[in-house]
Amino acid sequence: MSEHVAEKRDTIIAALGFPRLLMEREIKRRACPQHYHFNEQAEECVDCLYILECQSFSKQLAEPELMQASARELARLLQFGFEYVSYQPERQDHETARCACELCDWIRAVTPMVDLG
Ligand SMILES: [Zn+2]
Numbered sequence: 001m002s003e004h005v006a007e008k009r010d011t012i013i014a015a016l017g018f019p020r021l022l023m024e025r026e027i028k029r030r031a032c033p034q035h036y037h038f039n040e041q042a043e044e045c046v047d048c049l050y051i052l053e054c055q056s057f058s059k060q061l062a063e064p065e066l067m068q069a070s071a072r073e074l075a076r077l078l079q080f081g082f083e084y085v086s087y088q089p090e091r092q093d094h095e096t097a098r099c100a101c102e103l104c105d106w107i108r109a110v111t112p113m114v115d116l117g
Pocket of ligand 1: 091094095096099100101102103104105
């Protein structure tokens with residue numbers, strides 16, 4: 001792996017820490033009988049309102065998973081994380097180009113890395 005490619009991977013993996021943190025905050029607002037480890041066998045997981053966040057937090061976006069992910073998979077996850085952060089309800093009415101909140105900050109930093117086409 002070239003140095004440049006490795007660096008790009010590290011940047012993406014680091015960037016994905018933020019949507020993972022938001023998801024963690026979201027799911028930990030309430031008690032979870034599975035201790036926030038998504039379990040597809042468990043009925044309460046399948047019916048859970050936070051299934052997307054929990055699956056992402058505990059599986060796809062978990063750091064060991066990201067270390068193993070292919071470049072294509074990382075790009076897909078970054079796109080997903082970007083959309084997740086962009087559509088956070090508390091970001092309504094933010095002027096992203098100027099806003100100093102952590103959500104807008106992250107979006108500005110990640111926009112050049114995401115394929116918006
Ligand atoms: Zn903002």
